[in-house]
Amino acid sequence: MLKGKNIILGITGSIAAYKSAELTSQLVKLGANVTAIMTKAATHFISPLTLSTLSKNKVITDLFETPLNSEVEHINLADKADILLIAPATANIIGKIAAGIADDFLTTFALACKSPILIAPAMNERMYLNPILQENIKKLKKQGVYFVEPEVGNLACGEQGIGRLADVHKIVAAIESILKPTSPLKGKKILITAGGTQEPIDPIRYIGNRSSGKMGYALAGVAKEFGAEVTLISAPTQLEPPAGVQTIFVETASQMRDEVLKAFPTVDIVISAAAVADFSPKEIKTQKIKKTTLPLVIELEKTIDILAELGQKKQVPGLKPVPDLKSVPGLKPDKILVGFAAESENLISNAKAKLKEKNLDLIVANDIKTAFGKDTTQVTIITKDGECEELPLLSKTETAREIMKKISKFLDR
Ligand SMILES: Cc1cc2nc3c(=O)[nH]c(=O)nc-3n(C[C@H](O)[C@H](O)[C@H](O)COP(=O)(O)O)c2cc1C
Structure with missing residues (x-):
């Protein structure tokens, strides 16, 4: 060529x-x-x-x-x-x-x-x-x-x-x-989540995590480069969104869920790269908690697992679309769902279990010790067909390209 x-x-x-x-x-x-x-x-x-x-x-x-x-x-x-x-x-x-x-x-x-x-x-x-x-x-x-x-x-x-x-x-x-005259994701709509959610305790304090958002932002930039129409739903980060990407900013897991569910029916691909809080305070204090409030107990409750919810809503091959999605105008039923498994032990077996449990098409497994906050990462991409590719240590942009190539291949099947 x-x-x-x-x-x-x-x-x-x-x-x-x-x-x-x-x-x-x-x-x-x-x-x-x-x-x-x-x-x-x-x-x-x-x-x-x-x-x-x-x-x-x-x-x-x-x-x-x-x-x-x-x-x-x-x-x-x-x-x-x-x-x-x-x-x-x-x-x-x-x-x-x-x-x-x-x-x-x-x-x-x-x-x-x-x-x-x-x-x-x-x-x-x-x-x-x-x-x-x-x-x-x-x-x-x-x-x-x-x-x-x-x-x-x-x-x-x-x-x-x-x-x-x-x-x-x-x-x-x-x-x-x-x-190349055409891009592999041209005409495709892709939703990417990034960053780490923040769950408020009182007006100034929150429970957060160490996600930098770099992987999700790199994925958004590369998806654009591959010709896709990209929506990035971002929890707080220090990063500037890539040019040409529609970005929606959220803070909490619940806000992230609302925005993801709004965008979900009309997209072809979802990549969930955000570190969404698993727990949030049951009650948000309206006034700043005083130093003297001791003993201090913050009761937590489980947040809704967004990815698992999307997995349930996604059409399973051979089955009819879930009723609430059927009525949505512009619905794109056969979606590719991609998740991340950030684990500290039994990385691959935990990732494979998550892929199955959440009805995903692909999962990117990374060790939290090597990935969080860094510019480089070493991941393994696992597909629902049992393919398991271990990538070398690469910059997050290079890793994003490899992930996007795998997704493009999925679309060609
Ligand atoms: C042995 C040697 C190796 C160098 N390697 C690099 C390099 O790999 N990357 C770089 O940015 N500059 C490197 N430099 C510095 C550049 O050569 C220098 O900044 C020069 O002004 C670049 O001019 P240019 O950009 O017009 O080619 C090196 C210099 C020397 C002496």
Whole structure:
């Protein structure tokens, strides 16, 4: 599908620049026409001769090398580009593009480029997790720039962590998915819950949990990327909702249930990634409880299990839809229900039991010790057909992509 595509490959001054040779070879093998643009720093890591030999095209390294009477090369090239891929992308180039700086060929080209831009960062973990860099990435994502997340592993500096350039096949897959005319979830409506609910005790205190909402928000962003119409029902988090996602904010388990039940009849897929409280105070005090109120006993009652309720409402193959859903206009009966099992012991057996008990199609099992609050996670995806796939430790966005691919396959069955 990359046959005849004009791919402009920006290469910057990262130790991973040598991998751009393999990337170029792969893209050329798939029939793409690759033109490499190298920053000055990149030429310290890999020779332009290597790239021009592999791409069979001239490699651009200097904004001012074009003779004055020829066409303006960065504009001309921008017009025919199908995609600009920057791999590896330094913290520097990401910052410059986010700030609109155009002080060399690659940055000038990026500003002039109307085609999709895909960035594959590569750097030390501290650089990658630096809030300034993360702000820049967020800003670019908002502008529609695509990112292939770096991987977790050994870094060139000798440290371990997130920051390794994504695998070449992942970068190629990302280009294919961006240039692909249709998206796997196009026309599908998806409901995602995220965050940790807060159950009030009195006007200022609540019972909460440690969920950051990062997994649910990543799922919402990826579902959008896959072409779905996304509704995110979010309990409190510190996160900004992904662009183009309809977000409804709630606080308590009961509010979450109300909003989920409202949206449920008309969606095709539900992913329940929120950490919904299992218990809430039986009585909410209207006045702040005084320090002197001792002994203090807060009586709790069970909240309603939203996912189990959805499992009951979902149509079971071969059976008629539950009556209260039959009468809903625009009802989509065959829904895919996806749950999360955050467990501290017997992870897989508990997850499998939950999948069955709640009538789910898929369950994502993760160990609460490795997932809560972090940017990375290690999960196992279990399907109702008995498939059980253990994923490696990945960023939550990468994990979300793998989950969404599994869901897309379910839809194709
Ligand atoms: C040995 C070495 C390795 C480097 N690796 C990286 C890297 O992986 N990622 C990064 O963001 N910067 C890295 N840098 C720093 C960049 O080369 C530097 O910020 C440079 O200004 C980037 O210029 P450019 O973005 O125009 O290519 C490295 C520098 C050196 C000397």
